[in-house]
Amino acid sequence: MSFLYLLLNLGSLSIPLLYSFEKNMRFIKHWKAVLTSLTIVAAIFLVWDAIFTKNGVWGFNPDYHLSLLLFGMPIEEWMFFFCIPYASIFIHYSLEYFKPKLLIPLKAVKIITLLTFVLVVYLAITNTAKAYTFVNYSFLSLVLIVGYKYGIQHLQRFYIAFLIILVPFFIVNGILTGTGIETPVVWYNNDENLGIRLLTIPVEDIGYAFSMLFSNVMLIEYFKKK
DSSP: OTTHHHHHHHHHHHHHHHHTTOTTTOGGGGHHHHHHHHHHHHHHHHHHHHHHHHTTSEEEOTTSSOSOEETTEEHHHHHHHHHHHHHHHHHHHHHHHHOTTOOOOHHHHHHHHHHHHHHHHHHHHTTTTOHHHHHHHHHHHHHHHHHHHHOHHHHHHHHHHHHHHHHHHHHHHHHHTTTTSSSOSEEEOGGGSOOOEETTEETHHHHHHHHHHHHHHHHHHHHHHO
């Protein structure tokens, strides 16, 4: 099924994109800020992605993607950084529109952020030989500290949104990493990660998703003000 990865991307994007034109919320009105943010974050993650692919930290099963490759990565991997973040941050902004008062208290958010920061810094420092673990948690620690200083009010909602996002995340990323199919779409070298899997998903992927999505939220808010 050489188009499975493509279908996962387009399927994830389709409903959020359709509802972006909803007459009251009109999320599409922020398209410039969203597209700019997606492009910046995608560029950062694609550089990281290309290096990891080249060095065998992870790779892609040609049985599940099209033959077009850019820098060793299938075109679907490039699409991933636009389709999946768009679908995910749409959930965050839907909460903002439909449940504006649904926020975690500021004091609790600060405690959660600082405790998470300490944990991921510890994991990064104690796993310097594991490329995915070290780079992933180092970047996450940076996102958390920037979020604490400049985007704490967004974290009040994003922590709630992220818990909701984890539901489709486990479905899509589960399939990508091998849940329900014979071999994974994306394989991981376990020598370069903690070797802890949630179903078939490396535990580091949760931090990876958080960094990618909250970076987009912070940039979108910045560009909306511009």
